[in-house]
Amino acid sequence: MRQTNSRASIDGLKAPTKLQWLVNPITALALLGSFALMGADAATEQRLKNIELQLDALQKENTSLKARLQAEGLGGTGPAIVKGAGKENKIQLGGMLQAQYEAGNTPDTRFSNADRFLVRRARLYAAGSFLESFSWKLEGEFGNANLKNNASYKALATDTYIAWTRYDFANVKLGQFKTTFGHEQLVSDSVLPFAERSLVSDRFTIGRQVGVAVVGDFYNKRLGYMVGAFNGPASNNGFNDNEKFTYTARLTGVPWKGKVGKWDSQWSVAVDGYASRDSLAGAISLPDFKFDSVPGGAIDDIFVGDRRVWAVDSQFKLGPLDFMGEYFHGFFKPANALPFKRINAEGFQVTAAAFVIPKKLQPAIRYETLDPNVDLRGNSSDEWVFGLNYFIKDHDLKLQLDYHLGNSTGAKDNQGRLIARAQLLF
Template sequence: MKSKINILLVLTIVLCWGSMFSQGCEVDDPGSSKDSLSGPTINVFGYLQPQYDYFFTGGDQENTFRFKRARIGVRGKVFEDFSYYFMLETSPFIGSTGDAYLMDAFVTYEANNWARISLGSFKQPFSLDVSTPCNSLPTIERSIVADQLVAPQRDFGLAIFGGNKFNRLNYAVALMNGRGLGVKDDNVKKDVMGRASYKIFRSFTVGASFRYGYPIPNNNEDDRTSYGGDFMFELGNFYLQGEYIYDEGAYFAGAGGGCGATPVALGEERDGAYLLAAYSVTQKFQPVFKYEFFDPDINIKDNLGYTERMTVGFNYFVNDNVRFQVNYLANIETVVNVDNDALLTQVQIRF
């Protein structure tokens, strides 16, 4: 089955790429030429995502109430082409200590629409799934491959962004420490990465990502290379999105996984992909389906870590600022069967 899946994904990747480059957690890049902010401004924003999780593990079923995310930030312009963006994560369920911590904080100079220069802490410009704002994800969980291979998802560095949602072409390139948030850079090498997307038709966008760096602390020799391809298709009320990521070389589990995911052991080569479909039956009700796979070591046959998952659920939008999500996660192990399906429910409030 895995070989058939890979063939389908290779065919899909021929079409691949994305159009959204979100440095922070809002949809628009601060300081973009189409930003609604003008003049010296102070705009407070954020969102809460309280959640209930029920795990089908056999025997006494584990279940819990928690916050997926609880974020608050400030953004605005201070002088002509200079803008700022600052956000804190306050959820005790993300991060290693349970304390509030700095997530995004950067200053942007907009020379023009094709050269917005940002310096500070922000998302790595790699992967359509990672670039999608956290409060706009069609499913509660990001893809496994994005959480495991695009790590750290946030870092300190310098980036240049070009284009906006009205342009066919968008791009981003960045030079980053490669160590993640709250960690001092401890090698002399930097990570270089980039992402580009092109809207072939009004309804179809393709994109690609690249990263090359040195992820291991105090190590300037062992490198890492990552590639990604993605696509988005929108026609009427139907939405389809897919992505493939390949990663090889060194890695550092201490960098953590994206969105609080627990990192797994990786082989020399690893990959994964997902395909997501959604259909807006009404303005308020949107069923969603996602299939994904993740292989932490593609050189090992019948790898115990190989994972497939199907997510079935729906989104219900009360309005633009209130959303309910219900997802059933069917985890499929191909070597050893494990009872680890889950039912996740979440409400999101934006302000």
């Protein structure tokens, strides 16, 4: 009797061959791998979607942040903004450096006849604002500050004030700042077409003082005003020389603003004035007028008495062309009647400038005259100034070359002086 083989078929099923034993596991592994790859593809796609969502959210957040910075005036390439320790909305830091070389003689009484290098201005400032419509500024001067032959530099305050800016028609400023008189005097030192202001502006205006002012404008800045009351004894003084204040007022208007051909055009006019009563304690220095507080000896140029000064100015801009002029008239009544009981003085300046290379090269010319006493002859001072401005990066980085040609008060011969200046704003 034949025995049945254990590998025989059972219930009609054949036993798997060796090849089948090998193929079946491979097939199973392939199926498992395909399922794994399908799962991996799904996971990878989900990760990519998540990354895209995150990038989209970051882009939206970045756009929103830029919009907020622009709305708050913090965007762009302006001065650095830092976070204050107090509750200010923002704080701004900046400064200005003006260094120059001078050579020649004395075209007017402000200059010496010695060649020199000069740090004309070196300023640092911090300014800030609050959401409650208050702002402030602290600025210090560390350079020569003027054209005098100062023996040593010392730190001085320039603009130091608090301002309330809630309404355009009435901004209130309290502290030390420029008095509201004289167009050329009010223009920033960094944007003037010449390195130095005109002699008539320096002699008739009263610079920075401690006091209060209200400034406003109407009709989209077509009409404006400035009024102020100040101690009187120049800047960096914490006293009033008497019980009187120096009062200033200025009214401005823009009769024309529009286009002439393809060029933007604007015509501005203004009238202003001030009144002051000065005592000897104030030590008000007014060169060129021959005032003398102490009879006998050398003239000290110190004025004591009453003075009234008024002025008119106008500016016209036509594309790359700029024209401006300013006229002053002053009435002085010295307390000691030196050099006369009453003195009427006047002076004016006219300026023209034009960009021959847009935003890069600007020649300029100015004529000015000062008559410290209209009742006398032969005591006036006339001066021409020829300038060339090269803008490397707007006013932030520019070079100025000026040549002054004029005669000091009472002098007959013209004398010249060259000024070469480099300016940096930061």
